[in-house]
Amino acid sequence: MDQSSLVDRDLCRRFDISGPRYTSYPTADRFQSDPGPQLLVDALQTRLTTGQPLSLYVHLPFCSTVCYYCGCNKVITKDHNKSSRYLDYLEREVDMQVAALKGPRTVAQLHWGGGTPTFLSDGEIMRLMGILRSRFDFLPEGEYSIEIDPRSVDPKRAHLLAELGFNRMSLGIQDFDPMVQMAVNRIQTFEQTRDVMQAAREAGFKSVSVDLIYGLPRQTLEGFRATLEKTLSLQPDRIALYSYAHLPQIFMPQRRIHDTELPKAEEKLSLMAMAIDTLMKAGFVFIGMDHFARPDDELALAQKAGKLHRNFQGYSTHAELDLLAFGVSGIAKVGPVYAQNAKSLDEYYHDIDAGHLPVRRGYRMDQDDALRRAVIQELMCHFGLDFAAVSKTWGIDFLAYFADALEQLHPLAEAGLLQMDAQGIAVMPKGRLLVRIIAMAFDRYLQADRQNAPEGRQRYSRVI
């Protein structure tokens, strides 16, 4: 598939509305407030999939400087004592969850996200890994990943991470252009990035993925092309190409980005088209949403085999595992239950001191949620739906059950984003960048909202 079939500028203009990224369904903004810690305790105690290993997520919120484009849940500080206290509480939270957990504690997936996990000192990283390893049994062939900041990881640290068992690394580049880096307050040299990626390979990391962002202030076609070329010279296994979503009313740091320095809509579209063209000419495969991978990468192979999944970290090769989450804002998914931790350190510490899990939002899926979730996953991962297969698995008549959703897809079919008949849906190459627009038709909650806000809510990023 070449870039010309993936990017249709007219369609991108026409369907550039805001919408969820569907790392979960229902989306996290639908979770109920204060469901009580018992929601998660019950889910942990009544796990049905005790024969399956677990997936673990740890949120480490600290960063030493702020990147102005950032929309993550983070704490900016230079005070490294803060992370030591945080680890004390993390350990207590891990123990509370383990006490409630039914079944073996085998782990096949681990992800440390942030914030900046490598804000921790070497000693703290070793301590945290020790806490996890002493409570869980890590499978030797598992996927153990960490988000690193090349500004806080030298080659020696990369080797330490590998020794501790990490075998996948992701790191932010965003843009190598010094003018852009100044405008977003993230100064990170090509050499820093190159050295850490080289060290990761020498240390035995199986996969290194990088993030790039288009639509940043002062970005030009020429400058971003140079960034892409430099990035490709580092031979990452995966590249995430994100669109910068400027929502200063929601994300405070973005108020320091000058509107006048942002590329206009048409320039942003050109940046995206050029970037996709460059990546595809370099042999990368479009996985979905904003993700590209080398053709021999396990994500590309899983997609080809119809075995790709989507979770809070994006695309994954693992069939769905119960996910335990530790730390501020972490979201667990155990069976039909989502549970999100307190977002601020004060609330998080308060709840643990009070002797209970710091669950502040949550949701228990019903059968309809689970069905819609499966449909949306299938669209996002494999760009198609087989109505008979879904009907058989879920005991429904697809055409009758989703009559409203299918009705809504007609204009998208007429525009060429998809083909649809009585048997199923096939998302066309030029509809793939816009697949979340198609998925939105199956989102029961969004449909209910639409009557009030037909153009979509500000809380979601735009597609392009």
Ligand code: SF4
């Ligand atoms: S982008 Fe990453 S490193 Fe920068 S402030 Fe946000 S979480 Fe921290």
